[in-house]
Amino acid sequence: MNKRLQNETIDDQKIMAYQLGKTGIEWANGAGTPSDGMDTNKNNQPICKLTDSAKSIIIYFSRSGSTELLASKIEKETNADVLEITVKKPYSSNYPRTLARANFERENQAYPELNMQLPSLDQYQTIYLGYQIWAMTLSHPMNSFLNTYGNKLSDKKISPFMTEGGYGQGDSVQVIKEILGQQGAVNNTFAPALVVDGNKVDRADKQVSDWIKY
Ligand SMILES: Cc1cc2nc3c(=O)[nH]c(=O)nc-3n(C[C@H](O)[C@H](O)[C@H](O)COP(=O)(O)O)c2cc1C
Numbered sequence: 192m193n194k195r196l197q198n199e200t201i202d203d204q205k206i207m208a209y210q211l212g213k214t215g216i217e218w219a220n221g222a223g224t225p226s227d228g229m230d231t232n233k234n235n236q237p238i239c240k241l242t243d244s245a246k247s248i249i250i251y252f253s254r255s256g257s258t259e260l261l262a263s264k265i266e267k268e269t270n271a272d273v274l275e276i277t278v279k280k281p282y283s284s285n286y287p288r289t290l291a292r293a294n295f296e297r298e299n300q301a302y303p304e305l306n307m308q309l310p311s312l313d314q315y316q317t318i319y320l321g322y323q324i325w326a327m328t329l330s331h332p333m334n335s336f337l338n339t340y341g342n343k344l345s346d347k348k349i350s351p352f353m354t355e356g357g358y359g360q361g362d363s364v365q366v367i368k369e370i371l372g373q374q375g376a377v378n379n380t381f382a383p384a385l386v387v388d389g390n391k392v393d394r395a396d397k398q399v400s401d402w403i404k405y
Pocket of ligand 1: 257
């Protein structure tokens, strides 16, 4: 674990990000990254920081902690509320098993069942949507989230942020737009996406502070 991460928290809970400090063959573009098998929640409650005053909310999913760390940086800059997406059956700590499950889900369009409630979004103008890239597209829990709650996102500014294994954002933003359209969301505006390599999120502070100005 990278020493710089040891005190990183989100809503007072410790973040475990398994790719940090890894480079080259060791990082392998994120392939092989383990997790605690509870989508970063083994010792934590799912993150849910809701206030009466915030005008923006960060809604994210993270399996192995990098997207959660990026979410925490956005939270520190914006003081946004935070809601973690959780699924009924967490992804395995074992990377090959997670990959096999993700491949099956994608081939069968069988996206995971959520284990969360969405609060009213009335007070928010901006929704920061955080996910990771799987097979060059949106990760499946975010796909499920948008397919379940997309119609609640009308009139919001959507600010997508993601971590990936070095191959970029793929078609993920396009897929977000398509699902929102299918779900009947209207009047959305979009900020440019924030894209960070999963092993470099600890060095992304300037990128984050530049991005939140959009
Ligand atoms: C099932 C699976 C598929 C992945 N596919 C890609 C991919 O197509 N392109 C890419 O750049 N990274 C890919 N990755 C790497 C992740 O996007 C990267 O490790 C990310 O930072 C993980 O975020 P997290 O720690 O928040 O879960 C994949 C990871 C997994 C688990």
